[in-house]
Amino acid sequence: MNTLSHEQAVFSIAAVERDTGLSKDTLRVWERRYGFPAPARNANGERLYPQDQLDRLRLIRRLLDGGQRPARIVAASVEELADLVDALRSESVDPQAPEHDATLLQFVCLHRATELAAGLRRALMKQGLQRFVVDTLAPLAAEVGEAWMRGELVVADEHLFTEQVQNLLRGAIGAQAGSSGRPRILLTTLPDELHVLGLLMAEAMLVPEGVSCTSLGTRTPLADIRAATLAGAFDVVALSFSSAYPTRQAVDDLLELRASLPAHVALWAGGGAVHNRHKRLDGVRVVDGLEDTLIALHEWRDAHPSHPG
Amino acid sequence: MNTLSHEQAVFSIAAVERDTGLSKDTLRVWERRYGFPAPARNANGERLYPQDQLDRLRLIRRLLDGGQRPARIVAASVEELADLVDALRSESVDPQAPEHDATLLQFVCLHRATELAAGLRRALMKQGLQRFVVDTLAPLAAEVGEAWMRGELVVADEHLFTEQVQNLLRGAIGAQAGSSGRPRILLTTLPDELHVLGLLMAEAMLVPEGVSCTSLGTRTPLADIRAATLAGAFDVVALSFSSAYPTRQAVDDLLELRASLPAHVALWAGGGAVHNRHKRLDGVRVVDGLEDTLIALHEWRDAHPSHPG
C-alpha cells in the first residue's frame, strides 16, 4: 500500500463523479436532501469525500442500477444496504439456469482471462458464429450482468469480459470479408448508449446471412445517423439499446429518427430497453432477442425480392 | 435533444456538453465572459443552443485542443475562426508526408468502407503488426483527426474508421494466443477517456514482444484500476490519454494513481495529453509515441532481469 494508508484518503467532488458516475449536481442534492454523503470541507469550503463514503456511494450506485429508489437507500444505514444486497442475491436464483454458462462464468475474473478466451474460442469453433452468439454468449452476458449487480464481480472483471468478447467477435466478423449482399444495413447506437456488445452480437448474426453490414460503433448523433443513411444508400438502420437505457428516451428517439428517415428505409431496434414495446413504435421493427434478428431479415427479403437482371 | 429536422434543430446544455466535451460550467461561464455562445431560452429559462452555435463550439473545441486560448477564439468572429483553421491547414503540411496515407485517407468515407478494410488488411499483411501500427495506422489516424477538424469528414466517417481499425487490430491481437511472458501489463483508460484506438495500438506494439497484456478497454475508475492491479499481480499499469483529454486532469489523475499503487508497480502513460509532460510526473514513465513503448519495455526488462531458475 502507499505510505499514507494509515490516514484516510480524500477525494474531490470531481473525483467522486468520475468514480461513481453520479453527477456533481446529484451528489450535492443528495447531501442537501438526505444528509448523505456528508463530506468534510477544505479551507475553501470545497467537499472532501473520505474513502468509506466513496465506497458506500459506489454500492448505492449499484443498487440504484438494480432498480432501487434513492429515497430508500441513500439515507439507509450500512446494515440496511447489506440486507438489500442479500435480497438481490437470493432472488436471482433462476430455476432452470443453463448449466453450460457456469463453466465459463467462473473464468470471468482477472486471473483466468486466458482460460476465458480459450473457452470462448472453443465454443465458437464448435458451434459456429450464430449458434455461439445465441446459445453461449447472450446467456453468459446476462449472467455476467447479474453477477455484477450482486457484487460478485468487480468492474475490472466485467470490462475484461467485454474486451475478450470484442476481440473474438470482431475477429470473426472481420474474417468474413465485406459482403455486398442485400439488404445494406447500418448498425450503431445513440450518443447515450455506450454498450457495444449487443451491436456486435447483432452484426454477428447478420453477417453470415450474406448481408452487407456497416457498423458505426456506439454513440452516433441522430443527425449523423440520418446523414449516413442517405449518403450510404442503406436499406435498414439497426439500433441497439441496452436495458440500462431509459425506455422513454428510446421511444422518443426512435420516433424522431423514424420521422426524419425516408419511408423506404427500415428502422430496426433491439435490446432490453425496447423489449416488448412494439405498440408505441409505429414504423419501427422491434427486434425481440437475437434470433428475431434473422426473422426480421427474412421479412425484409420477402418484402423486397431482388431485381431480376 | 434536437427537434424536427426541417426546422432549425436546438440542443439542451446537456446535449451540447455531450457533443462538444465542454462542461456545463464552462459553457455558462463563456457566455457570461465572452458573450458566446448566446443560446435562446425556453419558457423556463433553459438554454437552447441552435445547430450553428453547436457547430461553432465544436470548431472552437478543436482549435482549443490545437493549442489556441479561449480569450482569442471564443469571442472571435466566424471569419477569424476560418483564418485560424486555414493557418492550421497550411502549417500541417509536413515536408516529408508519407505518401501511402493519402491513398488510404481517401477511402475513409462511408461508401468506400470495403476498400478501406481491404487496404488496411493488405498493409498489415505486408508490414507486420508493429510496423503497420507505427508507419501506417498512427499517421493515418492523425490525418483522419486533422481532416475531421478541418471539417472534411463527417462524424460517421470517423466512426467507421475507428470500427474498421478495431476489427483489424483486435483480430490480430486475439490471434496471438495469450502470452505468459513478463512483464504482466494492465492496459486501460480513465473514465473520461473514450478513445480506444491509442490503447489498441499500444497493445499491438507490446503483444508481439511476448508481453502478457491484459486490456480492460476504456473507462475504468481509478479505484478499480488499483484493485485490478493488486488482484492480477501486474508489473505495469499502462494508461492512454488522447489529445482531447485535459492535460491538467491527466496529471492529477496520474499522480493520484501513482500514490495509490505499490512502488514496485510501474505506471506508464501515453497519448497526446501527456506528450512532453515528464517534468510534473515523478514516478510515471511518460511514453512519447508508439515506438517509445518498446523502449519503455526494454528499460523495464533491463531493470528486472528474469529470476534464474
Add this chain to the structure above:
DNA sequence: GATTGCGTTTGTCGTGGACAAAAAATACAC
C-alpha cells in the same frame, strides 16, 4: 390486463460570486 390520472420523488438547470491552478508577461541574473 392495460390504460389513465394524480401526488411524490428526483435529477437537472438557473444565477453570480469566489478562488486556485495554469499560462502569459515581466523583471532580473548570468
Add this chain to the structure above:
DNA sequence: GTGTATTTTTTGTCCACGACAAACGCAATC
C-alpha cells in the same frame, strides 16, 4: 542572448439554494 524567478492575467471548477419538469409509484378505471 539565454535561463530563471516573480507578478499579472486568464480560465475552469466549485459553492449555495431555488425552481421545475420528467419519471415513478400507486390507485382508480375502462
